[in-house]
Amino acid sequence: MKKKATINNTPVCQMRMQAISDSMSILSGKWKFHILGTLIEGDKLGFMDLLREVDGIGSKMLSKELQDLEMNRLVNRKVMDTKPITVQYSITEYGKTLAPVIDALAKWGVDYKRSISGK
Amino acid sequence: MKKKATINNTPVCQMRMQAISDSMSILSGKWKFHILGTLIEGDKLGFMDLLREVDGIGSKMLSKELQDLEMNRLVNRKVMDTKPITVQYSITEYGKTLAPVIDALAKWGVDYKRSISGK
DNA sequence: GAAAGTAGTTTCCAATTGGAAAGTATCAAA
DNA sequence: TTTGATACTTTCCAATTGGAAACTACTTTC
Incomplete structure (x- = not known):
């Protein structure tokens, strides 16, 4: 009998896991x-x-999270010179590449809810 | 001129956001x-x-996270009666439904890395 | 001049998160 | 009998997260 080999140390797997950590380092936090x-x-x-719109968030968190997202080029911040100064936040083209992730998450959440609450 | 209507309060949107929160309440945390x-x-x-395999995690966190995941029926814990007791952790069928989410996240992480570290 | 709406910032605090290290318990091999 | 491997748990602590409330600052409306 051989001794247990170090399981699946395929480089593919390692890369994938690193990629997940990379994503989450940017997308971490409650909001x-x-x-x-x-x-x-x-x-x-x-x-x-x-x-x-973002149910439950406070101004401090919203401000901080928007700054994070702006730094990572996921959202745009545009100051309009209106009478009472307004700011327009929008998603960047790059931010839109996250749509598949968010769609998958939302879809799963819906199914999850269904799976616990009867049906 | 009308006053600003309460933006897009489509019920679809609200549901979607709730679903995202639901997903994240289960999948939160670093690991x-x-x-x-x-x-x-x-x-x-x-x-x-x-x-x-999980680079950087400590036994305390691993133990706690596995308990969380087991509670939510995402992983199985099976105690084998081997000489030194061993435990087999595996993903459940239900846990596998998260594959699209994780795949999307991994894919995005790879692209993200590419986008920052040069071409 | 007071109220209300814009967009935040600041302070203060409590709870949560997470890591290091050591401990528990069992069993087997050297 | 000491070492090492399995699978955790416990303790202790530091850092981070996040919320409530108050405050700044400017402008318009009543």
């Missing part, structure tokens, strides 16, 4: 997916719009 | 996706296998 999902659906939302 | 991804690739891994 990122929610904010991105909202911006993908309704483009060009103001700060107060987002505060109302 | 869940990593562990699930590992178990989807290589089935039937022992505790120590996972400790080695």
Whole structure:
């Protein structure tokens, strides 16, 4: 009998796992997916719009998360010179590449809910 | 001029956002996706296998995360009556339904890496 | 001049997260 | 009998996360 080999150390697998960690390092936190999902659906939302749309978030978190997302080129921040100054947040083209991830997550969430609450 | 209507309050959108929150409430934390991804690739891994495969995790976290995942019926825990007791962790059929989410996340992570580190 | 709406920032605090290290318990091989 | 391997658990602690509330600052409306 041979001794147990070090399981599947295929480089493919390692890369994949690293990729997952990379994604999550950017998308971690309680609100990122929610904010991105909202911006993908309704483009060009103001700060107060987002505060109302993203259920439960406070202004501090929203501000911080938007800064994170902006830094990672996932959302755009555009200051409009309107009478009371307004800001338009929108998803970037690059941010839109996250749509498959968010769609998959939303789809799974719906199925999950169905699986627990009767049916 | 009308006053600004309450933006897109389509029920579809609300449901979608709720679904995302539901998913994330189960998949939150630093390690869940990593562990699930590992178990989807290589089935039937022992505790120590996972400790080695999931880069950087400690035994406390691994133990806790596995309990969470087991509670949510995403992974199976099977105690084998071998000489030194061993445990086999594997993904459940239900856990496999997360494959599209994890695949999308991994795919995005690969593209992300490419987009930052030069071409 | 007070109220309300824009877009945040700041402070203060509590809870959660997560890591290192050591400990528990069992069994087998050297 | 000491070492090593399995599978955890416990303790202790530091860092991070996140929320409530108050505050800034500017402008328009009542």
